[in-house]
Amino acid sequence: MSTVALATLGFKVNQCESAYLEEKLTQADFLIRPFTAKADLYCINTCAVTSRAAMQSRQLIRRALRQNPEAEVVVMGCYSQIAAEEIAAIPGVTYILGTTEKLALLDYIARPEQDQPPCVHLNDVRTAPAPQPLVFSGFSHRTRAFLKVQDGCDAFCSYCIVPYARGRSRSINLESVLGQVARFLDRGYQEVVLTGIHLGQWGLDFKPRQDLIDLLRSIIEHCPPDRLRLSSLEPGEITSDLLELIANEPSLCPHLHIPLQSGDATILSRMNRHYHPDFYRELVLEATQRIPNLAVGADVLVGFPGETDECFQNSYRLIESLPIAYLHVFPYSPRPTTPAATMSAQVSPSVIRLRCGLLRELDQAKRLTFLQRFLGEMRQVLVENRRDEASSMQCGFTDNYLPVLVPADSALENQVVMARLDRLEGTKLVAIPV
Ligand code: SF4
Numbered sequence: 001m002s003t004v005a006l007a008t009l010g011f012k013v014n015q016c017e018s019a020y021l022e023e024k025l026t027q028a029d030f031l032i033r034p035f036t037a038k039a040d041l042y043c044i045n046t047c048a049v050t051s052r053a054a055m056q057s058r059q060l061i062r063r064a065l066r067q068n069p070e071a072e073v074v075v076m077g078c079y080s081q082i083a084a085e086e087i088a089a090i091p092g093v094t095y096i097l098g099t100t101e102k103l104a105l106l107d108y109i110a111r112p113e114q115d116q117p118p119c120v121h122l123n124d125v126r127t128a129p130a131p132q133p134l135v136f137s138g139f140s141h142r143t144r145a146f147l148k149v150q151d152g153c154d155a156f157c158s159y160c161i162v163p164y165a166r167g168r169s170r171s172i173n174l175e176s177v178l179g180q181v182a183r184f185l186d187r188g189y190q191e192v193v194l195t196g197i198h199l200g201q202w203g204l205d206f207k208p209r210q211d212l213i214d215l216l217r218s219i220i221e222h223c224p225p226d227r228l229r230l231s232s233l234e235p236g237e238i239t240s241d242l243l244e245l246i247a248n249e250p251s252l253c254p255h256l257h258i259p260l261q262s263g264d265a266t267i268l269s270r271m272n273r274h275y276h277p278d279f280y281r282e283l284v285l286e287a288t289q290r291i292p293n294l295a296v297g298a299d300v301l302v303g304f305p306g307e308t309d310e311c312f313q314n315s316y317r318l319i320e321s322l323p324i325a326y327l328h329v330f331p332y333s334p335r336p337t338t339p340a341a342t343m344s345a346q347v348s349p350s351v352i353r354l355r356c357g358l359l360r361e362l363d364q365a366k367r368l369t370f371l372q373r374f375l376g377e378m379r380q381v382l383v384e385n386r387r388d389e390a391s392s393m394q395c396g397f398t399d400n401y402l403p404v405l406v407p408a409d410s411a412l413e414n415q416v417v418m419a420r421l422d423r424l425e426g427t428k429l430v431a432i433p434v
Helices: 012-027 051-067 078-082 084-088 101-110 162-166 174-186 212-222 240-248 265-270 277-290 309-321 349-373
Strands: 003-008 031-033 041-046 072-077 095-097 119-121 145-151 191-196 227-230 255-257 295-302 326-331 378-387 394-398 403-406 416-425 428-433
Touching: 003 012, 003 051, 012 031, 012 041, 012 101, 012 145, 012 191, 041 051, 041 078, 041 101, 051 072, 051 078, 051 084, 072 078, 072 101, 078 084, 078 162, 084 095, 095 101, 101 119, 145 174, 174 191, 174 212, 212 227, 212 240, 227 255, 240 277, 265 309, 277 295, 277 309, 295 309, 295 349, 309 349, 326 349, 349 416, 378 403, 378 428, 394 428, 403 416
Parallel strands: 003 031, 003 041, 041 072, 072 095, 095 119, 145 191, 191 227, 255 295, 295 326, 403 428
Antiparallel strands: 378 394, 378 416, 394 403, 416 428
């Protein structure tokens, strides 16, 4: 029996695709090994969204080759799609597969190639067909099921390489999505997280058009999970109807992740992001007012070209003033082929580091404020199969995305339990099931 080790970087969509591939490899009689072990085949599902992710992709390739110089090494995904030559320059790589080809991994490794390695298989993503629905039973190490419902993006934010790596926005049809949700429910998943590269564009490429609300209503009508969570949604895509649905539908988690990227109007315009900071402010205030206990998360991109101290202060003050539960802070790095990479007034790495540090401190303060708000309350917790390293307690999340620790009890794994949020432990709440 051959052994295979898989590593995955990047978005939830990548995690979902890797879980699908892992299942296909197992069905093809491969034995799954941790990536730190010696294996016959290494598959690296890469990311290219930041220069750091690209560097981590290269590090994983080199690590695989060190662990077993005789192994076949498949490098696939976004970094393969945009930087195949860089990967081909690393001696020992066997296959380079693009973002659409990676799902046919088994076909490639099953048939002998005529050419000298690396064998490169890349399609033009601009003409990529509708994404292949991922039919699989679940995740080997996750309690929550991520479901890819959409691929690609039409927004072309000026800093972002994703539309070049993933192509135009294409949706997975409703029937396939419902089938996969039902499959997850049959396997006992309590929470399904809808993900996409640009989730809010789901259905807009269909004729006749559909939209995210249609998708949510259909899932709720036909196969409602205990919890249905949405991953990231762009500010302009969070409509009044969506807020109403989340506020009134118990299975929809009160949690919105809304990328801000910058709180400065000039920078947002240079980013090719079509909203004003005031719009974002009003949206967050309206959402938190209409949906009780809502958690709002935000992405911020720090040090975009032209970001002066004043622009940064505008971002900082906006975030500080809003009831945001947590931040994801990303340092800007120029990505090849994007308009921002050649813009004037690039910000120095030391200034970017300093500003990231300030926002990460603000993030910690925001997290604590949000957690403290719920101390002593009763909330539903999904107990996961992961353990917290420091305390050995089990990890979990409330419906509104409060990270919790539950006293270890394997009988509670994958159960939604009512728990009292007893005390703070670092940036998590200790939840006592009642
Ligand atoms: S919305 Fe903007 S940041 Fe998000 S994937 Fe599309 S281009 Fe990139």
